[in-house]
Amino acid sequence: MENRTPTSIFTDQDQAMANAIEQVLLNTRHRLCIWHLEQNAITRFGALKKDKEFKYASNQCLKMCVTEQEFEAKWQAMMQKYELTTHSWSENTNHAIGFRASKATTLTKFNTIFKKTINRWRSIEKYDEFTCSKLIAFTSLPLSGMLKHAAQVFTLSLFRDFEEEFGYSMATTVQMIGRNEECLLYQVALEDKPWSAHQVNYIHESHNVWCTCKNFEASGWLCYHCIRILHLHSVTRIPDKYVSKRWTKFAKTEAWDRLKNQDPTHQYIPWRQTMIRKYYNLILKSQENEETREFMEESFTKQS
Ligand SMILES: [Zn+2]
Structure with a gap:
């Protein structure tokens, strides 16, 4: 990380x-x-x-x-x-990731399960990465404007989420409910569900949008309320600040590039760890004998 x-x-x-x-x-x-x-x-x-x-x-x-x-x-x-004030609610094991360890699982068994789980995640990740890099998402909607931009930058699964929001955005009604010098305030609701209304703040100059549903803050992609307002103002690309890097096809390459540029000594980490282990074992072996202890200390003084 x-x-x-x-x-x-x-x-x-x-x-x-x-x-x-x-x-x-x-x-x-x-x-x-x-x-x-x-x-x-x-x-x-x-x-x-x-x-x-x-x-x-x-x-x-x-x-x-x-x-x-x-x-x-x-x-x-x-x-x-419903008289629930005294009802206790205890924790639940996380089955979603298929990590099947319990309180009785031994440490060795836990390690095996953990490794298997990680391997499974990695193999899914590799497959997803491959399909993402090779394909441009298929959609029944005309691929233009923000949707086209989303298909170019987002991973396939994120594109599907964005596409769904985009679809909803076309079924909304918009009402302007306030404005000041720099900011416009809209109410956006699904046509047949007026109770679904949320309020969107829009700043034209910076293309900043902020919605009371807080979908972007929670999920990292724009909600249909915001998409509708951007569309209304003829914005045809998702503003950069609303393209969370972690959801893009380039997330991994960028992370690796950053890592490489950040610390040139990173490539020696595996070697360092192997050497630390070797020397530590040597110390453990020599600790019980005075002669070997002295030998170790002498060698160290000579080297440094
Ligand atoms: Zn919203």
Whole structure:
């Protein structure tokens, strides 16, 4: 990671990880994965999970709140209505990545599982990289403007997400609800779902967009609200600041280039580690005998 900390980190509700992140990744924002929250809800809420009204209320809390206050109010109301204030919610093993270790797994077994998991990830990554570099995404929409730009820069799977947002953006209605010297404020909603409305701030000069749904901050690609507003202003390329490097086809090459330029002694790391191991073994072997200890110290003085 080149000693860089991530901006955001997503975990499921593991308290040990939450504590560690707070201590080690001081400037990283710790978020809970919404997919896990939903999965956990299925197993934790018992009979309630079949209650349509409850499902609606919990969905409102998870996905439809814009501000913290709004969330707290809806959450409290739900907890009280369904008498959940004393309901405990414990952590869940992460099955999503197929990492099947448990409390009883020995360290050696854990290491084997870990290596296998990493190998599986690497092989998927290689395959994805190959397909990404060879293909330009196929889409049933006309490949022009921002969509064309997205196909050129994003990885295939990210392009699919962007394409979906782009599709939604065409089904929205827009209303200007405010303006000042530099900034325009719009309300964007899906045609048939007025309750889905979000507000988008747009600054023409810098092509800055900011949406109350905060999709870009959470996921790294623009939401359909923002895309609609950029489109409205005839922007035909995704502004650079909204192309997160990590989602592009060039992410890996760039990371390697940075690594090479950053520290020319990087290439010696494997050699250094081998030598450290060899010398350490020598020290361990010689520690119990006075003669060998002296010999080691003499050799060291001579060398330095
Ligand atoms: Zn949005």
